[in-house]
Amino acid sequence: MDERLIRNAKAALTQILELREGENFLVVTDDATLLVGEAFRAAAESLGARPSWYVLRESERPLDDIPEDLMMLVPDVDVAVTCFEGRVTETPFRIDLLRAIAKVSRRIGHAPGITASMLLEGPMDVDYEAMAVAAHDLMRRFQGATRVTLTAPGGTNLVLGIADRPFATDTMITDGGWGNLPCGEIWCAPVEDSVEGVLVCDGSIGDLGAVPSPVTMTVSKGRVTAIQCADAPYREQVIAALSEDDAAKVVGELGIGLNPGARVTGNLLEDEKAYRTVHVAFGNNQDMGGGRNASRTHRDFLVLRPTMEVGFADGHVERLLVGGEVVPRPVTRDAAAPHCFHNVLVAVDYSEASVEALRCADAIARRDDATLTVCHVLVRPPTVSPLFPHYVSMPDQDWTRQQEVDAAERLDDLVREHTPRAADAYTVLVPWGEPASTLVELGEQRGADLIVLANRGTSALSRWMLGSVASSVAANARCPVLLVR
Secondary structure, three states, X not given: OOHHHHHHHHHHHHXXXXXXXXXXXXXXXXXXXXXXXXXXXXXXXXXXXXEEEEEOOHHHOOOOOOOHHHXXXXXXXXXXXXXXXXXXXXXXXXXXXXXXXXOOOOEEEEEEOOOHHHHHOHHHOOOHHHHHHHHHHHHHHOOOEEXXXXXXXXXXXXXXXXXXXXXXXXXXXXXXXXXXXXXXXXXXXXXXXXXXXXXXXXXXXXXXXXXXXXXXXXXXXXXXXXXXXXXXXXXXXXXXXXXXXHHHHEEEEEEEEOEOOOOOOOOHHHHXXXXXXXXXXXXXXOOOOOOOOXXXXXXXXXXXXXXXXXXXXXXXXXXXXXXXXXOOOOOXXXXXXXXXXXXXXXXXXXXXXXXXXXXXXXXXXXXXXXXXXXXXXXXXXXXXXXXXOOOEOOOOHHHHHHHHHHHHHHHHHHHHHHOOOOOOOOEEEOOEOOHHHHHHHHHHHHOOOEEEEEOOOOOOHHHHHOHXXXXXXXXXXXXXXXXXO
């Protein structure tokens, strides 16, 4: 067995589940995830715990009820990990198993659909402490929140009531609790009849995998009333999944992914933890604070690059997510103190005017001891040929990455040539997108309190930073904008 499997399993058992010497530890696994189960059992043994082992029998699946010989192991459990395939038809079994173990155990790691790849790298090879700090900080920022407006480039526009519905996290599982492995999210149970609008799932769906075409759901009074998808067979699968019982269409969860190592692969166990994603679930939420949905099922729908605007009981509104990025806390200013900036963002298109903007931004940042972020927006070439519009070209990933590397190196050269900054005294970003909207979004994501850019240019490349872009940024940015001639 690869030692990294045992190492990362051990890290999860110690840092997330806090498995202690002498505790009784149960692993429930199956043939598909046997390697993962064996890694957790070996890790538990190395920690001095007393592991027991149960392999679900393939001949009895799909399971409707908990096997009797598995139930016999449950009463003695202190800590458990359930790692087996996540099958569509077994959601009720998984809920029943969690409830049975939770009655007696102290902590549970639930991992339906976990793979050896997840354990080897990515979502389970991360800094758990840093992730837990980020999760708890974001949960504190939701205190006093009454509603969330969720939007995304895919078309989502959904309002969810969350008054008196506390957030929880799986980045630290305490006695009496459970969470997923891999971990890395915060979640709450929205007020069931409060949700209104449109949810467009453009990521993946629990048990059903990556969506072949975006799934659009109309939600009224917390219940899905219409489902649309260009892929007709997949639409029928979604309809069937949300028809398990009468409450399966009722909203159950709002979750935010915070794991920087998680990838969007089509496996929702990992996908819903991925940074820059949000998921909305329909179905059971009785184990969440205030949750009242008693459905026999629970299914998540992933949304990519979400923006989240939060309204609070005192009337103020705050954007906590923009394009999936957590917006830094706003800086508190002393009204009596001289005005100074803390986070300066400068856009460069390599023209002479943008180089002057770089010098100006650097001078302001050094004067105020502010952070400096230098960016260049990359614009993708058209994917449809004007001569042959029926041919659509897919972006070349190697070419895309090379463009990013070349742009970053060129920005580094400009900073070294035109400012006195050391290599670790600034940040370089080269996002893809439409320049004006990308700069506005990037300013929010970075918590910029000043954006600096040129309002004219002389080179061919500088056409992207001409007056129309500068005017759009100045009109739409949520912080001061300095235009440099």
